[in-house]
Amino acid sequence: MPKPKVSRRVSSPARSTNPPLSQTKPMSYQPLSALPGGAGDAASKAQQQPNASSLSCIANLTNTILGSGMLGLPFAFSAAGSVTGTLLLLVAATFSSNGLFLLSVAADKVGITPSKPSSFYSVAQAAYPPSTALIDFAVAFKCFGVATGYLITVGDCMVDAMKFISKEDSGSLLVIQRQFWIVLASLLVASISFFRTLDALKYTSMVSVVFVLAMTVVIILYSMGIEGMSPCKDYAPPDDDLEAVCVGEKDSFTTFESTMSNLAVFVFSFTCHQNIFSVCNELKERTQAKVNTVIFISIGAALLLYLLVAWSGFNTFGSSLQSDILLNYPQNGLVTTMRIFVALLVIFSYPLQLDPSRRCIITLINKLRKTPETDDFTPVKDDEEASTSKHSETDASINSKEPSPNSDGWGENVMFYGITTAFLLASFSLAMIVTSLGTILNVVGATGSTMVSYILPGLVYIKLFEAEDSWRKRGAMVQVAVGCVIIPVALYYIFHKD
Template sequence: MASYAAIPHQTNSRPHSRVSSRRKPSRHDARLDHPGPASWTSSVINLLNTIVGAGVLAMPHALSTMGATLGTLVILWAGLTSGFGLYLQTRCARYLDRGTSSFFALSQMTYPNAAVVFDAAIAIKCFGVGVSYLIIIGDLMPGVVRGFGEVEGGFLVERRFWVTAFMLVVIPLSFLRRLDSLKYTSILALSAIAYLVVLVVYHFAAGDTLAEKGPVNLVKWQGLVPTLASFPVIVFAYTCHQNMFSILNELHQPSPSRTTSLIATSIGSAASVYILVALTGYLSYGTNVVGNIIAQYPPSAAATIGRLAIVIMVALSYPLQIHPCRASLDAVLRWRPQTTSTKPPHQPGSPSRHTLLPSTGASSAQQKKDLSDLRFALLTTCLLLLSYTAAITLSSLDRVLAYVGSTGSTSISFILPGLFYYKISDPDSPWQHRLAKDDDDEDDGDDGEPSSAAAAASEANHARRVWRARWLRRLSLALAVYGLLVMVTCLVVNTFLLNAPAH
């Protein structure tokens, strides 16, 4: 992943020599000479914490509608498609300067006049999820208090009190500037997830739910309508793409192998947790399992601690929603219609790989400086006040979040990564010759070979890259189409299936 500003005068070097112009791969790239502060481990922790949330508690119910076999396959499929969307984001980031990757930057580069729509969708989605976290806190904490003692009245069982109290916890976390600063809170949140997993597995192993257990279907499903109603729950459970670019910007040495392993580890770990909870929870209650399995367990100290673990988890996940929401809101407020071409220059010696600057004329560095000062504080304060007001005013956002998730989550998980990569990887696009140079430089390791062997190896590598790029571009378009189908399906489900007369 090279920085092309560092090699502006070598665009014609390939025809002259295939051996002498070679150098060691990515480790010497200027893109990696300015490493970010975040380690691979902390990046995995933050991404995994963004993925695994309260949605894990609904996995057993989703499995009950599909049957154990189909449900497990859907969980794996959802993880695969979400992981592919994350991978396309890492590929798109190669076209941007180190530390400037964002949906807004890619929008300015590919679909400049639609950038505001993309960022608005991300901001709305993240804001809605953040509000839902505060509502969960207000709904669960009175029950936690009652579980620890006989409390019938007073402020300790008032949901507004607990929303206000936990705002004092999330406010300082929301003002942290880097995602890497949240790695310790993410560890605590993942510890809460681990407790919930242990609790579900324990009840399954203990067999203390047999009295309430319904039929268990390994293959048979409950029908098309219940399955379609549960499908969005599984798809949205992997949504973490809003934070991927921030993680790439902060990751130390974001080489292709490190970013790919980061995605594989995070998605694989999340899928393992989902399958384990889904299977053990479903086998515990069968078709009688409810949407939140923790709420179904009989009153006990362990169940009360489990509810408290959910509160801790969502409270510490709230800043992970504010971070991308703030960045997207800032981009929306800065947006102006493009009046000039955003194509990168072709001529050698160009100082930059792209011209992604908004019409304000501010550079990326200047934008970050502005956002890090008064603008950063104002945007964060506004988001906190608005989310707090919504949380104490509304007792349930199920209907709103259903539509927000159907549109926002689907857009950033599938549609945007697919469309961005399909556009930016066009063989005739002005960005391709730059990435081709990067790929040539990464084919190092054969300085000692005869020139004919080196040329043959280079040609073979080039043919493989062309074949891989062609199929990757086709798959990116397929992911975008798949995202549109998922969006339509989810909207139909939310409008016509979940909006039953019982509601």
């Protein structure tokens, strides 16, 4: 009796509760789009078990938020005026945290398991199936643009740092050429871009947060007028009125056009929504309360740092602030150290943009490979069969480190490594030939960031909880409405300023 029973569990599809069409699929099938980073082999299934601490998730999410955006935030703050800028930061932080909350609740509604982790794809597939390809493309495009901007930032920061260190400004030295630093940065980011979970990046994220704190302290010290730390000493001889030379007007309010042309910067500054799903997937002993804590601390920490940097930079330079605040400060050892910190910060932040982009690209490719009859199908098993399958997968994950070339997992590994390599090469190539993304990154912020952090979270929540009548749903509606206003207004003033 036991042997026939075991055989029926493993191979017979007769007990499946799915429609007859589903019986054409093997019981072990999982869609590639549901796997983090395309990691479909048995070894990676073991890694998918949620084991990340709250501190790890907070570090990664905070690092995703901060990136290099805080370098340009003081300029946008000044362009809007101190009062308007403060209000915009508070509003952007509020809407961003609400968007993260809506997505985390939607992910829980759809369901999260080690074999079927949550993603933008999974919640969009449950809410608006026809829109999944568009959503994946928007997230992938936005993350690719930001990652490429990181490489350009490394080139700019290290060239300026090396000019001070070498006392050479002619560009004849290799270390003063931006292409050299982009090549080196690409090699460094490649070494940390093939991890299958963001939890593996927790230490680099923690180091990045330390870099941000150090830069914040330096900016605050310069704003306090401490002796020996004059922010204007490179602008004119000591006998001149230095403040009149390097400090501009300190307006509480500016023009509507000036504020709107920099609106995308405030939206972009808090965008991290593509990685909230990694938090939901990897957080150990996950509850909504724990996820909310991660969101609150991450957004709160970023908001506090942004306010400190923006107000300190504004108090120091006023309307004379440049798009990169470090350009305002004198070329000395302390500021040069800050430039090196920023370069390391964005290098460590690069994989946090690559990971969600890779998942979305894998999903898009997987959709093209599937036929309509087999798209996004996961067989439903009864309790007995599910238990047997679970034990089988656990045994496989323990005993198998690498899949064979004939297995589905091997093909998924090829896709995982192939897409990662292609992403790295593409962003490297673009960074080598483009000296500044300028308007392109502004457009990405106005469109991609607004779509990812405002419109999509609201739409998904409204659809999945359409029978609900609560403050959450009304908040989701406001989120969508604000996003729909931001995109056209921000784009108009981006292209029509001056």
